[in-house]
Amino acid sequence: MNPKLELKIQNLPQLPGVYQFKDSTGKVIYVGKAKNLRNRVKSYFIKTQPTNPKINALVSKISDVEVIVTQSEVEALILEANLIKKLKPRYNVSLRDDKSYPYIVITNEPFPRVFSTRRIKSDGSRYFGPYTDAYSLKQTLKLIRDVFMVRSCKYYIDDETITKKKIKVCLDYHIKKCGGPCEGLVSREEYNKMIEQVAQLLNGKIDDLVGHLRGQMEKLAQELRFEEAAVLRDKIKALEIYTSKQSVVSIEPVDRDIFAVAIEDEDACGVLFKVRDGKLIGSQQFFMTGAGYKGEDEVIETLLTQYYLSSDYIPGEILISQNIEEADSIEKWLADRKGMPVKIRTPENDDEARLISMCKVNAKYHLDEFRIQKIKARGEFAPNVLRQLQKELRLDRLPRRIECFDISNIQGSDIVASVVVFENGKPKKSEYRKFKIRSVSDKPNDFASMFEVIQRRYSRVLGEGGKMPDLIVVDGGKGQLSSAIKALENLGVKEQPIIALAKKFEEIYFPGIDQPQSLPKSSPALHLLQRIRNEAHRFAITFHRDIRAKRTFSTKLLEVKGIGEKRAKVLLSKFGSIEGIKQAPIEELEKILGKSIARNLKEFLEKE
Numbered sequence: 001m002n003p004k005l006e007l008k009i010q011n012l013p014q015l016p017g018v019y020q021f022k023d024s025t026g027k028v029i030y031v032g033k034a035k036n037l038r039n040r041v042k043s044y045f046i047k048t049q050p051t052n053p054k055i056n057a058l059v060s061k062i063s064d065v066e067v068i069v070t071q072s073e074v075e076a077l078i079l080e081a082n083l084i085k086k087l088k089p090r091y092n093v094s095l096r097d098d099k100s101y102p103y104i105v106i107t108n109e110p111f112p113r114v115f116s117t118r119r120i121k122s123d124g125s126r127y128f129g130p131y132t133d134a135y136s137l138k139q140t141l142k143l144i145r146d147v148f149m150v151r152s153c154k155y156y157i158d159d160e161t162i163t164k165k166k167i168k169v170c171l172d173y174h175i176k177k178c179g180g181p182c183e184g185l186v187s188r189e190e191y192n193k194m195i196e197q198v199a200q201l202l203n204g205k206i207d208d209l210v211g212h213l214r215g216q217m218e219k220l221a222q223e224l225r226f227e228e229a230a231v232l233r234d235k236i237k238a239l240e241i242y243t244s245k246q247s248v249v250s251i252e253p254v255d256r257d258i259f260a261v262a263i264e265d266e267d268a269c270g271v272l273f274k275v276r277d278g279k280l281i282g283s284q285q286f287f288m289t290g291a292g293y294k295g296e297d298e299v300i301e302t303l304l305t306q307y308y309l310s311s312d313y314i315p316g317e318i319l320i321s322q323n324i325e326e327a328d329s330i331e332k333w334l335a336d337r338k339g340m341p342v343k344i345r346t347p348e349n350d351d352e353a354r355l356i357s358m359c360k361v362n363a364k365y366h367l368d369e370f371r372i373q374k375i376k377a378r379g380e381f382a383p384n385v386l387r388q389l390q391k392e393l394r395l396d397r398l399p400r401r402i403e404c405f406d407i408s409n410i411q412g413s414d415i416v417a418s419v420v421v422f423e424n425g426k427p428k429k430s431e432y433r434k435f436k437i438r439s440v441s442d443k444p445n446d447f448a449s450m451f452e453v454i455q456r457r458y459s460r461v462l463g464e465g466g467k468m469p470d471l472i473v474v475d476g477g478k479g480q481l482s483s484a485i486k487a488l489e490n491l492g493v494k495e496q497p498i499i500a501l502a503k504k505f506e507e508i509y510f511p512g513i514d515q516p517q518s519l520p521k522s523s524p525a526l527h528l529l530q531r532i533r534n535e536a537h538r539f540a541i542t543f544h545r546d547i548r549a550k551r552t553f554s555t556k557l558l559e560v561k562g563i564g565e566k567r568a569k570v571l572l573s574k575f576g577s578i579e580g581i582k583q584a585p586i587e588e589l590e591k592i593l594g595k596s597i598a599r600n601l602k603e604f605l606e607k608e
Contacts, residue, residue: 008065009045012038017069018079021091024063030091031083033076033326037067054293058091073329074336081305093268093294093302096287101130102137104202110158110188111181112195114150116141126312128202129284136282144201147235148194149179149186157182201239203313204276207253210239253277255315260359261299262367266292267374269367270303271359276315285366297324304330304344314338320346321356383425389471389525393508395497399471400424404532405457405484406475407437407449408540415440417453418540421469422532433457434543447483450474454487462491472498475533477516481509501533560604562597581605 012019017037021030034040044059070076084092102116108124116137120127131137144150151157155167162184169185172178179186179194200209217232258273268291272284286307291299301324308314314334324330327344334342347353390398402422409415415437421428435456437449454474461468474480481500488496500509506526507516519526563571570592575581581589582605589598 002063005062005064009038009041012041012065012067013069014038015069016071016073016076017067018076018083020066020068020083020089021058021062022064022066023061026064028083028087028089029061030058030089031080031087033073033080035073035076037069041065041067054091073326074333077305077326077329077333078309081309084302085306085309091290093288093290093299095303095306096289102134103127103129103131104137104140106195106199106202109156111151111191113152113154114141114144114195114198115152126199127310128199128312140202143238144198145177147201147238148198149177150194150198151178151181153178153182155182159188204255204274204279204281206239206281207277210236213239254317256317256319257315258319258355258359259300259303260321260356260363261296261303262360262363263291263294263296263299264367264371266290267367267371268294268299269363269370270299271363271366272307273355273359283362285363287367287370296322300324301326301330308334308337314342316340316342318342318344319352319356320344321360322346385425385524385528388523389528392519392523392525393471393497393499393510395471397470397497399497401467401469402471402473402532403457403469404473404475404536405450405453406533406536406540407446407453407480408537408543409437409444409449415444415449416540416543417449418536418543419453419457420532420536420539422535425528427535432539434539446476447479450476450480451483451487454484455490458488458491458493462493468493468496470497472496473529473532473536474498474500475503475536476500477502477507478509478514481511485511501529503533506530560597560601562593562600567593567597 014036016033016035018031018033019037019041020028021032023029032040044055044062068079070079084094088094102118103120104127105115105117106126106128107113108126112125116131117127129137131140145152152172153167153170155161157167161167162182165183167182169180169183170178173180173185179191181188181191197209197212200206213232213236217229217236220226220229220232254275255277256275258275259270261268261270266289268288270286270288272286273280274282274284286303288299288302300320300322304318304320304324308330314337316338318334323346324344331342331344347356386398386400389395393399400423403419404422405417405419407415407417417435417437419433419435421431435453437452439452440448454472458468472484474484477500481498484498484500488494488498498511501507502509502516505516505518506521507518508529509516571581574592575584581601586598586602589601592598593601
């Protein structure tokens with residue numbers, strides 16, 4: 001520790017507050033809270049502490065410390081959460097940005113609107129979510145539209161707009177989907193009472209809402225206002241159908257948030273189960289970074305403070321998988337926001353333990369998915385079958401990119417070749433290529449054909465500065481493999497992983513080994529090679545058939561009086577097939593061939 005920093009730490013106040021560690025560039029790398037700032041900051045530099053690689057790395061980079069004194073531990077807690085969210089220091093556990101998920105917003109307007117959005121603005125609007133399930137979001141918005149007469153227009157409506165009648169009622173008013181606030185057909189007080197009911201629904205307090213609506217319905221029925229009572233009856237029915245689809249997890253009608261986390265290396269995932277009136281109404285996932293060497297209790301504490309910093313609704317009870325050090329401070333903070341006591345605790349019975357366990361299982365699942373996506377984004381993900389293939393073929397590197405060649409011909413005519421590309425075990429059809437063999441024309445010669453296509457393929461790849469594949473597979477046996485190796489040697493390519501896969505016994509030929517090798521028939525690695533080989537064969541056969549059909553078609557056209565090779569090519573190019581020409585209007589054919597020849601062609605095709 002440098003003398004300047006040591007002196008600064010010795011003079012820190014013994015009061016609650018927040019400390020910020022900075023590196024040599026002045027960047028904040030860690031934010032923490034403390035009941036006693038001097039003691040807490042000094043503790044980082046005590047060498048008798050147990051070794052923690054992450055703390056050691058943090059301490060080695062500390063060049064300065066800045067503190068903010070607060071009046072209480074609760075204030076320190078809130079300030080720490082805000083600073084972490086704002087600064088995202090490298091060594092803190094911090095929630096990843098969830099702006100990609102949609103929210104439902106109730107706008108801050110005299111006559112609020114309700115819609116989904118991905119942009120959160122600090123304009124006094126209320127946000128509910130985020131919704132990680134798009135279907136759940138759509139169903140909720142549909143329910144709101146079915147039950148409540150919330151306006152859907154984008155106009156800003158206030159008393160001046162209504163007085164001047166700048167906006168006229170739209171179709172929604174006439175089909176009873178909107179009360180018509182734009183023309184003052186519903187008062188602001190009445191409209192905003194309805195909006196509060198929407199907020200109740202979004203907070204999961206559906207039972208309370210149904211009870212309130214049922215009371216209103218019964219009152220209207222007593223006053224013989226049956227049509228209005230029937231409207232409320234239909235709303236109640238829609239709400240009851242919606243809530244019946246939610247899982248009952250508690251006999252008591254409690255409101256409770258349940259949190260659990262899963263941690264692996266630097267990544268963590270927290271899952272929240274929302275229980276309202278004893279029913280599980282939904283879940284959310286939160287991904288965190290910087291969790292390495294942090295305990296489960298620290299990660300849960302960070303999750304709670306970061307989540308409730310912006311949450312619109314706070315239940316009376318929060319269930320967590322492990323006790324946290326700052327539970328009392330967080331309870332006081334949340335109680336102040338809610339206006340009534342909030343209890344944070346761990347499971348006390350088997351049912352609660354079961355819910356925590358289910359929450360943890362979900363957290364582990366989502367964390368695994370998140371890590372797989374990260375690996376994929378870095379291009380490091382590989383299916384297990386590729387690892388097995390690498391082992392079975394004794395390859396130095398993982399065969400992420402495999403290219404397979406096949407030759408197709410019938411009695412030496414129209415010899416073609418194909419190459420198909422598989423990346424990470426999946427076909428990449430945009431990079432499939434087909435070749436017409438030029439060097440062989442009189443009789444079939446698969447060896448010469450393979451030599452040509454390998455040379456053409458990789459002379460172009462190398463000429464364009466491309467990379468060779470991790471594995472080349474040729475369809476055939478020892479002869480085809482030798483021809484392919486010779487073509488590669490001519491191009492100066494050495495130590496290229498290459499094999500041949502023979503169809504008859506599904507044997508594999510390796511360079512420099514006379515006898516073929518076999519993989520177990522049940523081997524997933526063999527199944528992958530077969531799939532790639534079959535795809536190359538299919539692609540080559542399809543190309544071969546196309547060429548043969550066009551050649552046959554072109555030959556037939558030459559039988560028509562007045563049609564030579566040039567006109568036959570034009571017809572093929574424009575209409576593609578015999579059926580295409582057959583279906584073509586006579587006027588189109590006359591433009592190309594003239595009236596007489598077009599008539600001859602039509603007659604010929606009818607006979608054919």
